[in-house]
Amino acid sequence: MSEAILDVENLNKSFGALRVTDDVSLQVMPGELHAIIGPNGAGKTTLLHQVSGLLASDGGTVRFGGEDITGLPMHARVHRGIARTFQITSILPGFTALENVALAVQGRSGSSFRFFGIASREQALNDEAASLLDLVGLAARADLGAGTLSHGEKRALEIAIALATKPRLLLLDEPLAGMGHEESNKVIEILRSLKGRYAIVLIEHDMDAVFALADRVTVLSYGRVIASGDPAVVRSSPEVRAAYLGDEAA
Amino acid sequence: MSDLVSSASTSDVPATPRLRGTVALLVPAAIFLAFALAPLLVHAGLDPFYLSIVVRIMIFAIAAVSLDLILGFGGLVSFGHAAFLGIGAYAVGILASHGAGDAFLQLPVALFASAVFAFLTGWISLRTKGVHFIMITLAFAQMAYFMMTSLSAYGGDDGMTLWTRSTVAGSKVLGDTTAFYYACLGALILSYAICRCLVVSRFGRVLRGAKENAVRMEAIGFDPFRFRLVAYVVSGMICGLAGFLLANHTEYVSPAYMAWQRSGELLIMVILGGLGTLHGAIIGATAFLFLEEWLAGFTEHWRIVFGPLLVLVAIFMERGILGAVTRRRR
Numbered sequence: 001m002s003e004a005i006l007d008v009e010n011l012n013k014s015f016g017a018l019r020v021t022d023d024v025s026l027q028v029m030p031g032e033l034h035a036i037i038g039p040n041g042a043g044k045t046t047l048l049h050q051v052s053g054l055l056a057s058d059g060g061t062v063r064f065g066g067e068d069i070t071g072l073p074m075h076a077r078v079h080r081g082i083a084r085t086f087q088i089t090s091i092l093p094g095f096t097a098l099e100n101v102a103l104a105v106q107g108r109s110g111s112s113f114r115f116f117g118i119a120s121r122e123q124a125l126n127d128e129a130a131s132l133l134d135l136v137g138l139a140a141r142a143d144l145g146a147g148t149l150s151h152g153e154k155r156a157l158e159i160a161i162a163l164a165t166k167p168r169l170l171l172l173d174e175p176l177a178g179m180g181h182e183e184s185n186k187v188i189e190i191l192r193s194l195k196g197r198y199a200i201v202l203i204e205h206d207m208d209a210v211f212a213l214a215d216r217v218t219v220l221s222y223g224r225v226i227a228s229g230d231p232a233v234v235r236s237s238p239e240v241r242a243a244y245l246g247d248e249a250a
Numbered sequence: 251m252s253d254l255v256s257s258a259s260t261s262d263v264p265a266t267p268r269l270r271g272t273v274a275l276l277v278p279a280a281i282f283l284a285f286a287l288a289p290l291l292v293h294a295g296l297d298p299f300y301l302s303i304v305v306r307i308m309i310f311a312i313a314a315v316s317l318d319l320i321l322g323f324g325g326l327v328s329f330g331h332a333a334f335l336g337i338g339a340y341a342v343g344i345l346a347s348h349g350a351g352d353a354f355l356q357l358p359v360a361l362f363a364s365a366v367f368a369f370l371t372g373w374i375s376l377r378t379k380g381v382h383f384i385m386i387t388l389a390f391a392q393m394a395y396f397m398m399t400s401l402s403a404y405g406g407d408d409g410m411t412l413w414t415r416s417t418v419a420g421s422k423v424l425g426d427t428t429a430f431y432y433a434c435l436g437a438l439i440l441s442y443a444i445c446r447c448l449v450v451s452r453f454g455r456v457l458r459g460a461k462e463n464a465v466r467m468e469a470i471g472f473d474p475f476r477f478r479l480v481a482y483v484v485s486g487m488i489c490g491l492a493g494f495l496l497a498n499h500t501e502y503v504s505p506a507y508m509a510w511q512r513s514g515e516l517l518i519m520v521i522l523g524g525l526g527t528l529h530g531a532i533i534g535a536t537a538f539l540f541l542e543e544w545l546a547g548f549t550e551h552w553r554i555v556f557g558p559l560l561v562l563v564a565i566f567m568e569r570g571i572l573g574a575v576t577r578r579r580r
């Protein structure tokens with residue numbers, strides 16, 4: 001078995017008296033799609049914030065590619081190869097779809113402390129951005145203001161932005177949230193095309209999608225890992241059914 | 251404006267810079283042409299006193315443009331920008347009082363001192379957000395203000411009178427009204443060009459991105475703090491240039507240049523003209539100073555009228571004067 005690309009050990013986080021991440025450990029292998037599920041408020045998003053560096057942890061370590069990155073801020077982790085999307089779509093609404101992606105390309109191609117030249121006309125940045133938009137099916141929307149895109153298109157744009165940083169690990173927080181059936185199928189297709197090429201942590205409430213895509217599933221409840229492993233095994237675990245899947249089936 | 255964008259969506263350049271399109275070129279060109287031609291009106295019989303007002307407008311326009319760089323493009327509401335006016339002005343006054351009256355020394359000192367002040371205060375204040383940033387920039391400017399009021403060696407409260415304008419490599423060229431007028435215009439155009447160049451550059455794109463969504467920028471690998479700090483230093487230096495010119499224009503330096511009211515006026519100019527356009531700041535400075543002059547001509551209680559007028563502008567012209575004039579929205 002190869003080395004885990006992401007290795008989270010005994011991670012903790014409290015908001016006041018509320019323990020939101022409670023001694024969480026998990027690994028993600030290169031190319032693995034690792035789904036994290038759990039009821040609302042289980043602490044999934046908080047865990048993703050800690051892994052991406054948006055939130056500092058109270059204790060524990062995060063290792064990425066063998067390096068301890070626990071103390072690094074989010075922007076430094078991006079340069080190590082961690083990219084993420086947000087549960088609540090986070091884009092630059094006043095920029096075009098193309099520029100949203102081109103900025104992410106710019107972030108890893110040369111210095112951004114360049115004070116001359118028109119950034120939006122840098123062909124190399126735009127070409128790469130355009131091919132990523134194409135990948136997520138937004139080629140025709142490239143020059144529209146990102147804020148004017150539909151909800152589903154914004155989610156897809158966010159994935160393209162994340163990919164533009166050339167990550168080795170993708171953290172996706174409910175990419176299907178708030179989508180209709182059709183839109184949701186499109187994004188599932190995108191995820192399927194990414195599977196195997198990136199290590200992916202996928203938080204998702206859509207169980208059909210999770211069990212169709214995941215190589216491994218970890219279940220969080222009240223900030224604790226209550227089960228982790230093969231999707232089929234996790235699915236049939238009585239503890240998991242009680243905590244989560246049970247009320248889903250009802 | 252959005253029609254313009256979508257109908258042209260097949261071509262190569264993304265919409266953000268083009269959004270302002272031709273307006274971005276024509277409006278500033280017209281403004282600078284008007285400033286360039288204004289002295290001719292004196293030959294046509296206009297009271298030269300008005301030219302002095304225009305010089306004042308151009309100087310404050312430089313300060314307003316510099317503020318728009320961080321406010322309109324960086325989202326940084328600095329309530330202490332007048333500090334840089336004072337620093338630039340005191341560089342002239344203090345050096346002159348020690349016999350160093352040449353611009354070739356004074357101007358670099360003014361710019362350097364502004365940069366240092368911006369770097370140190372920015373390093374601290376840019377770690378805060380929103381109201382805290384407003385308060386902390388105000389606090390730093392007030393510190394500079396009180397420091398100068400207490401420095402009796404340099405005039406303290408009363409300020410200091412300059413006996414002559416700065417020389418340029420020994421020449422008294424700035425003493426000539428017309429030469430000084432065009433020097434100020436040149437400085438305004440240069441400041442505008444620098445800011446315009448910055449905002450469309452790679453650097454400026456990150457700055458604008460961080461204004462819209464700082465977390466998103468961090469999530470693609472940028473540290474907004476560093477970009478904001480550089481913008482803050484550049485902005486402070488440009489405003490320091492305005493201070494250098496202001497001291498030469500009035501031939502007087504006073505702590506009042508950095509009083510919080512001045513900082514407030516700079517904010518009003520930028521907002522009045524229209525945020526995030528740069529030329530809007532010039533229009534705002536012009537409108538503000540003309541209104542002030544005009545209302546003061548009617549009554550000594552002009553402020554009673556001025557205040558409510560600004561409130562009305564804020565309510566009815568959300569995007570400033572420029573926004574109201576160029577509105578083509580659906």
Ligand SMILES: Nc1ncnc2c1ncn2[C@@H]1O[C@H](COP(=O)(O)OP(=O)(O)OP(=O)(O)O)[C@@H](O)[C@H]1O
Binds near residue numbers: 015040041042043047
């Ligand atoms: N900044 C915060 N301050 C205080 N409490 C917080 C904060 N962020 C999250 N919480 C709390 O922590 C708990 C976990 O929140 P989190 O968003 O991580 O859950 P989640 O598993 O992502 O839920 P969902 O499925 O609804 O997205 C919740 O009880 C939430 O109210």
Ligand SMILES: [Mg+2]
Binds near residue numbers: 045087
């Ligand atoms: Mg969540």
